[in-house]
Amino acid sequence: MFQLDDVIEAQxxxxxxxxxxxxxxxxxxxxxxxxxxxxxxxGYLMATLFYEPSTRTRLSFESAMxxxxxxxxxxxxxxxxxxxxxxxxxxxxxxxxxxYSDIIVMRHFESGAAKxxxxxxxxxxxxxxxGPGQHPTQALLDVYTIDREIGKLDGIKVALVGDLANGRTVxxxxxxxxxxxxxxxxxxxxxxxxxxxxxxxxxxxxRVAWEESADLIEVAxxxxxxxxxxxxxxRFGERIKLYEEARGKYIVDCDVLNVxxxxxxxxxxxxxLDEITVDVDADPRAAYFRQAKNGLYIRMALLKLLLVGx
Amino acid sequence: MFQLDDVIEAQxxxxxxxxxxxxxxxxxxxxxxxxxxxxxxxGYLMATLFYEPSTRTRLSFESAMxxxxxxxxxxxxxxxxxxxxxxxxxxxxxxxxxxYSDIIVMRHFESGAAKxxxxxxxxxxxxxxxGPGQHPTQALLDVYTIDREIGKLDGIKVALVGDLANGRTVxxxxxxxxxxxxxxxxxxxxxxxxxxxxxxxxxxxxRVAWEESADLIEVAxxxxxxxxxxxxxxRFGERIKLYEEARGKYIVDCDVLNVxxxxxxxxxxxxxLDEITVDVDADPRAAYFRQAKNGLYIRMALLKLLLVGx
Amino acid sequence: MFQLDDVIEAQxxxxxxxxxxxxxxxxxxxxxxxxxxxxxxxGYLMATLFYEPSTRTRLSFESAMxxxxxxxxxxxxxxxxxxxxxxxxxxxxxxxxxxYSDIIVMRHFESGAAKxxxxxxxxxxxxxxxGPGQHPTQALLDVYTIDREIGKLDGIKVALVGDLANGRTVxxxxxxxxxxxxxxxxxxxxxxxxxxxxxxxxxxxxRVAWEESADLIEVAxxxxxxxxxxxxxxRFGERIKLYEEARGKYIVDCDVLNVxxxxxxxxxxxxxLDEITVDVDADPRAAYFRQAKNGLYIRMALLKLLLVGx
Numbered sequence: 001m002f003q004l005d006d007v008i009e010a011q012x013x014x015x016x017x018x019x020x021x022x023x024x025x026x027x028x029x030x031x032x033x034x035x036x037x038x039x040x041x042x043g044y045l046m047a048t049l050f051y052e053p054s055t056r057t058r059l060s061f062e063s064a065m066x067x068x069x070x071x072x073x074x075x076x077x078x079x080x081x082x083x084x085x086x087x088x089x090x091x092x093x094x095x096x097x098x099x100y101s102d103i104i105v106m107r108h109f110e111s112g113a114a115k116x117x118x119x120x121x122x123x124x125x126x127x128x129x130x131g132p133g134q135h136p137t138q139a140l141l142d143v144y145t146i147d148r149e150i151g152k153l154d155g156i157k158v159a160l161v162g163d164l165a166n167g168r169t170v171x172x173x174x175x176x177x178x179x180x181x182x183x184x185x186x187x188x189x190x191x192x193x194x195x196x197x198x199x200x201x202x203x204x205x206x207r208v209a210w211e212e213s214a215d216l217i218e219v220a221x222x223x224x225x226x227x228x229x230x231x232x233x234x235r236f237g238e239r240i241k242l243y244e245e246a247r248g249k250y251i252v253d254c255d256v257l258n259v260x261x262x263x264x265x266x267x268x269x270x271x272x273l274d275e276i277t278v279d280v281d282a283d284p285r286a287a288y289f290r291q292a293k294n295g296l297y298i299r300m301a302l303l304k305l306l307l308v309g310x
Numbered sequence: 311m312f313q314l315d316d317v318i319e320a321q322x323x324x325x326x327x328x329x330x331x332x333x334x335x336x337x338x339x340x341x342x343x344x345x346x347x348x349x350x351x352x353g354y355l356m357a358t359l360f361y362e363p364s365t366r367t368r369l370s371f372e373s374a375m376x377x378x379x380x381x382x383x384x385x386x387x388x389x390x391x392x393x394x395x396x397x398x399x400x401x402x403x404x405x406x407x408x409x410y411s412d413i414i415v416m417r418h419f420e421s422g423a424a425k426x427x428x429x430x431x432x433x434x435x436x437x438x439x440x441g442p443g444q445h446p447t448q449a450l451l452d453v454y455t456i457d458r459e460i461g462k463l464d465g466i467k468v469a470l471v472g473d474l475a476n477g478r479t480v481x482x483x484x485x486x487x488x489x490x491x492x493x494x495x496x497x498x499x500x501x502x503x504x505x506x507x508x509x510x511x512x513x514x515x516x517r518v519a520w521e522e523s524a525d526l527i528e529v530a531x532x533x534x535x536x537x538x539x540x541x542x543x544x545r546f547g548e549r550i551k552l553y554e555e556a557r558g559k560y561i562v563d564c565d566v567l568n569v570x571x572x573x574x575x576x577x578x579x580x581x582x583l584d585e586i587t588v589d590v591d592a593d594p595r596a597a598y599f600r601q602a603k604n605g606l607y608i609r610m611a612l613l614k615l616l617l618v619g620x
Numbered sequence: 621m622f623q624l625d626d627v628i629e630a631q632x633x634x635x636x637x638x639x640x641x642x643x644x645x646x647x648x649x650x651x652x653x654x655x656x657x658x659x660x661x662x663g664y665l666m667a668t669l670f671y672e673p674s675t676r677t678r679l680s681f682e683s684a685m686x687x688x689x690x691x692x693x694x695x696x697x698x699x700x701x702x703x704x705x706x707x708x709x710x711x712x713x714x715x716x717x718x719x720y721s722d723i724i725v726m727r728h729f730e731s732g733a734a735k736x737x738x739x740x741x742x743x744x745x746x747x748x749x750x751g752p753g754q755h756p757t758q759a760l761l762d763v764y765t766i767d768r769e770i771g772k773l774d775g776i777k778v779a780l781v782g783d784l785a786n787g788r789t790v791x792x793x794x795x796x797x798x799x800x801x802x803x804x805x806x807x808x809x810x811x812x813x814x815x816x817x818x819x820x821x822x823x824x825x826x827r828v829a830w831e832e833s834a835d836l837i838e839v840a841x842x843x844x845x846x847x848x849x850x851x852x853x854x855r856f857g858e859r860i861k862l863y864e865e866a867r868g869k870y871i872v873d874c875d876v877l878n879v880x881x882x883x884x885x886x887x888x889x890x891x892x893l894d895e896i897t898v899d900v901d902a903d904p905r906a907a908y909f910r911q912a913k914n915g916l917y918i919r920m921a922l923l924k925l926l927l928v929g930x
Contacts, residue, residue, distance in 0.1 A: 043657035045686055053387060055385050060410060063410035077673060077675060088893070092892065096890060100679050272402065370720055373665060583707045602719055606720060
């Protein structure tokens with residue numbers, strides 16, 4: 001088995017490693033459902049060092065650690081450590097925090113911060129999102145969810161819908177899907193937030209079939225996965241009208257559900273606004289809350305692998 | 311024994327259920343005093359989902375959970391989940407958080423939020439205060455404290471003093487007292503913050519004797535419980551003079567203590583300003599810090615009942 | 621052995637007590653390195669009551685408690701308890717919090733607050749810094765670090781460098797060093813932030829040799845410990861030019877290292893800016909991250925001593 005030292009970016013995983021991680025995640029599902037819980041990480045201490053708040057991600061990691069019997073030191077105000085006023089470097093902060101804990105889960109506002117932290121720390125570092133950069137555990141849980149829901153990754157057809165220009169989620173997902181065989185990706189997005197050329201070129205170079213489409217209904221009828229995302233208002237600034245146009249363009253509602261295949265699923269990284277209508281929730285093909293739950297299993301698996309190994 | 315699913319409002323409890331909860335709370339007193347602690351909730355995870363900060367209430371719940379061997383996921387910034395910018399619904403947040411925990415303790419700024427959360431969640435929800443609405447665990451600990459201090463609930467005489475118009479505490483307490491026999495309630499408050507008619511009418515309909523009085527000394531000499539409350543400045547806005555008049559009007563000091571019966575007690579939901587003078591604290595009839603402590607036992611009891619039953 | 625009730629100020633410790641605490645801290649080093657951890661504080665609950673944020677100090681205490689099997693109630697927003705609006709006294713807050721926990725670690729913005737808290741609480745209180753007042757656990761870890769690094773305290777030569785006027789750290793350290801024999805202290809600081817007369821007079825009265833010097837190189841070549849501190853910009857207000865002059869004046873860099881003796885060490889309470897250059901970090905005589913780690917052992921020792929004794 002491979003040795004996992006840090007979790008920094010989606011690119012560090014190949015399909016064999018992903019398969020191994022997913023196998024551990026499956027074990028974690030069983031542990032979490034066992035009311036006695038597990039004590040496999042008893043005595044271990046995780047520090048959540050969040051330079052910007054992300055309650056959802058933080059709770060998911062902290063739940064994962066505690067479900068395995070470990071303990072947590074929390075900070076959601078890590079900027080205080082290194083405020084402009086005091087001016088401590090990230091490296092100095094990491095050296096201090098690693099003296100108090102056994103693993104660091106870090107969220108930062110700067111791309112590349114996680115890599116710098118991992119280069120400094122002698123204990124494992126997990127990147128819980130670094131600005132516009134990476135959010136590798138989200139990418140892992142997305143692929144894991146597809147595997148769990150559809151039962152395979154080779155040969156799947158995935159529609160990526162919504163804001164494809166700004167979402168690091170869909171970019172990482174496209175990247176990881178390229179590791180599987182015969183994958184077909186559809187991009188369905190308003191013109192202002194189209195998938196950028198770097199990913200398209202990358203997919204082409206990896207012989208992953210992709211096409212852009214403006215017809216969500218037709219695409220949905222073909223796909224195994226409709227991966228919807230939120231149009232992020234904060235990206236539009238003053239251009240409110242453009243935002244309103246974009247956000248209303250591709251909604252996953254019961255009309256979309258009706259054309260989807262029986263085994264297909266709707267996914268979403270959450271939070272959602274109205275890009276998936278609430279009446280979709282009751283359909284068994286609405287997989288987004290199961291997807292959020294899978295984040296717990298993936299994070300349990302990573303914590304176990306980083307702290308005690310296979 | 312009854313089945314407790316959620317704790318949403320004082321109205322859900324009748325005197326039999328209250329008696330059962332109080333019996334469990336008594337056991338909790340013993341557990342907390344046992345230095346070995348209890349592990350009855352070991353492996354359980356409580357999420358404190360606070361949309362507005364209330365450090366006192368949060369610490370009380372978290373202490374309760376940990377005294378029973380359980381673990382806690384904390385958030386005091388739950389508004390981030392559902393910020394106007396991102397716009398996630400409470401229901402979606404609850405569906406995510408219930409994937410990470412076994413019970414949710416929620417504080418919200420909107421009346422009715424706890425009921426909505428409980429309707430969504432498949433795990434138990436405890437209302438730790440929802441805006442101007444309910445704060446049922448405070449009401450329970452108040453009644454429990456009267457029972458512990460006076461030794462009975464039927465036949466007691468209670469003075470509710472201070473801000474009776476705005477305090478949800480006194481309103482809930484009046485409501486719960488109506489479930490007992492031969493209770494007499496005195497309302498002693500400045501004119502601007504008198505008890506509202508809905509509660510008076512309710513008490514009348516339940517044949518609970520009540521009267522308004524302007525003479526705190528006389529009332530105090532009659533009562534088993536003098537329940538003092540804080541005049542909340544924030545309710546007066548620009549009307550500073552009115553506030554100053556109201557807050558100075560009924561003070562519990564040694565003159566009041568001197569007329570009180572030997573077995574009677576002074577209660578207060580805390581925090582207090584100067585509506586109870588500090589020299590009262592040393593008198594054994596000052597029950598307000600014991601009352602705060604009872605909040606711990608009541609919350610331990612509720613967590614145990616909701617998670618593992620009787 | 622002595623009985624430790626609270627930790628309020630450096631002055632409460634004499635050299636015998638310090639030696640005993642340091643002996644326990646040494647045991648704590650072994651416990652922390654043992655992967656099984658310790659359960660000596662299992663069942664105990666520590667409340668961190670922080671009226672101003674200090675993530676570094678808080679994490680150090682919380683790590684200490686959890687490394688010993690204890691549990692933690694956290695608040696970094698304790699001001700909410702006693703906000704001007706609500707106006708609760710510190711004493712009332714302490715009485716409530718002691719009902720929920722077994723020991724209180726308090727950080728406050730007012731000098732003397734810790735003493736008031738300890739006078740109120742029936743459970744132990746540790747002062748984690750009260751405004752311009754005391755920060756006794758920092759003073760203890762500093763002396764402990766000198767003892768660990770140099771192997772003795774009697775007869776040592778210590779240079780205190782940087783902001784000696786405002787830093788409570790160097791003032792407490794000078795105070796504690798006076799308890800040892802044949803100590804020599806050098807003060808090296810810009811004119812605007814010189815050591816104040818009260819400490820100089822105190823040292824003289826205790827027959828501790830001291831001198832002021834403007835020559836860091838010469839002093840560094842003589843000393844066992846070069847204790848560098850940060851020039852705090854916030855102390856200079858509008859006087860930016862004065863600040864810039866002061867902060868650049870005495871830098872610990874490789875030139876300083878080169879004249880230092882082989883057994884000597886550089887210390888710093890952290891965070892640092894550029895008063896120690898980054899290239900010093902790799903030298904084994906750079907002791908400041910080990911010093912931060914010693915804070916963990918000292919706090920573990922104090923928690924053990926206060927809660928379960930020797």
